[in-house]
Amino acid sequence: MGHTEQKAFEFDQPLLHSASLNGQACMTSILPESADAQAVGKAWAKIPAPLSSEQEQLYIQEIKQLMQSRNAVLVAHYYVDPVLQDLALETNGCVGDSLEMARFGRDHEASTLIVAGVRFMGETAKMLSPEKTVLMPTLEAECSLDLGCPADQFSAFCDAHPDRTVVVYANTSAEVKARADWVVTSSIALEIVTYLHEKGEKIIWGPDRHLGQYIQNNTGADMLLWQGSCLVHNEFKAAELASLKKQYPDAKVLVHPESPAGVAALADVTGSTSKLIQAAVDLPAQTFIVATDAGIMHEMQKRAPGKIFISAPTSGNSATCKSCAFCPWMAMNGLAGIKQCLTSGSGEITLDETLAKRARQPLDRMLAFAETHKKSVRASGDLLEDMKLFENIGAA
Incomplete structure (x- = not known):
């Protein structure tokens, strides 16, 4: 058995810009990742040593x-x-x-x-x-999104904009979820933000700026974006993807919306992991270029045997291949x-009961919305009546 490999990985660490509001110091805006060299964090990943097939089978049996x-x-x-x-x-x-x-x-x-x-x-x-x-x-x-969105800094940012509804991606800590009004996943984020926008609500979004920008572009919502990113998806580059498309002109491009806007613009399908997997099954193409973590290809290959799946490029003139389309964590x-x-019994997850209860409220609100959204074929008036049920979740 080989040795465990340990390596440091950089991730976006947004910086808050301090200003004065009504004579009080507050955190008002997020500096873009390029604004300061210190806006980069670093965390270690320890990759398990590879196992032989015999070792794998023994572990699996045990x-x-x-x-x-x-x-x-x-x-x-x-x-x-x-x-x-x-x-x-x-x-x-x-x-x-x-x-x-x-x-x-x-x-x-x-x-x-x-x-x-x-x-x-x-x-x-x-x-x-x-x-x-x-x-x-x-x-x-x-998770680089979790690491790049410390709860105290994100809460300060939210406090500086009390008129906005706080919507956070699921890729966040329990503390950040507890500060939110809504928790969303990539599979329901568009629908929830559309709903909030139609109600006239302004939004704080965190932490993935690419997903936030994608949602903003598709909904027209007024959104302030925390400037985090996923280590894996941020690596995909439009220039190299366009070049790869020329090599495979009949290939369909599947892109997760955590990818940069230039990459998403080249997509045939943009969506959550489950949506991309389903697209690989449903689309008649035989070749797919996939811009998300390459681990997804195992499921794609199982569901669509005989089709060819190529990872979108993370190396080339404008790409660095820091993660090479695999999340190190x-x-x-x-x-x-x-x-x-x-x-x-090692590795047990424990949460403060009060914190867990607060964090679950926006999560339950999303789950109730998702369940109601399945029934959206009904009259819009009935749907809006159902919406009132989950808006009050955790309000007491």
């Missing part, structure tokens, strides 16, 4: 036995190692996005949830299943870590 004895279920994100994705499905678990993972865990009869992803996903699962034990292969699995999830948390 993990299956441990899961059964602990009444545990494995929920995994599309971006983790394919071995973990397959193990989750083999053991009647779930592979999905962060919200699908949390909802599956909430509804499953298991008393212990093993969350293979990054830390905010474990926190979300704990919010929705406070009575269950939530374990992660490693609590050091970070997702890669920290491994079989050894799963066995360890099942054996010793």
Whole structure:
């Protein structure tokens, strides 16, 4: 067995600009990433040592036995190692996005949830299943969006704009969620912001600036954007993607909206992980260029065998290949870590009860909206009546 690889990765660390408002110091705006060289953070990722096929099989057998004895279920994100994705499905678990993972865990009869992803996903699962034990292969699995949106700074920014509704992406800490009015995922963000915009509400959006800009462009909403970004999606570059399209003129381009606007402009389909997977199945094309974490291609290949999937370029004249389309923190999830948390109870997610309750309110509001949105074929008047039900969630 080889050694664990440790490497530092840079991420956007937005800086707040201090100003005076009615004689009081306040944080009023976000400096763009290029405004100051110090607007760059750095975090370590420790990639598990590679395993031989024999070692993998031994771990898998042991993990299956441990899961059964602990009444545990494995929920995994599309971006983790394919071995973990397959193990989750083999053991009647779930592979999905962060919200699908949390909802599956909430509804499953298991008393212990093993969350293979990054830390905010474990926190979300704990919010929705406070009575269950939530374990992660490693609590050091970070997210650049979470890291780049410290709760105290984001709260100061929100406090400086009290007239705005606070909408945050799911890729945030429990503390940031607790400061929000709404939590959204990429699969429902457009619909929720459209709804708020039609009500005349102005919005603070955090933390991904690319997703925020995409939503703003598509809704016309008045949005102040926190200037964070995803380490992986920020790497995709339009110039190299345009060049690759010339090499594969019949290919369809699938882009996650956390990617820069120039990349999204070249897309045939832009959307959440689940939407991109479905597009790979439904579109008649045989070749796809995919601008999201390359881990998604495992599921795409399973659902659309025979089709060709090419990762959008993160190297070339205008790209650096810092992450090479793989999240380094997702890669920290491994079989050894799963066995360890099942054996010793390590990597447990714990949340302050009061904090968890506050953070769950905007999350529940989104879930209620999403459920109502499924019924949007009904008359708009009826739909608006239903909306009143979830607007009051957590208002007391």
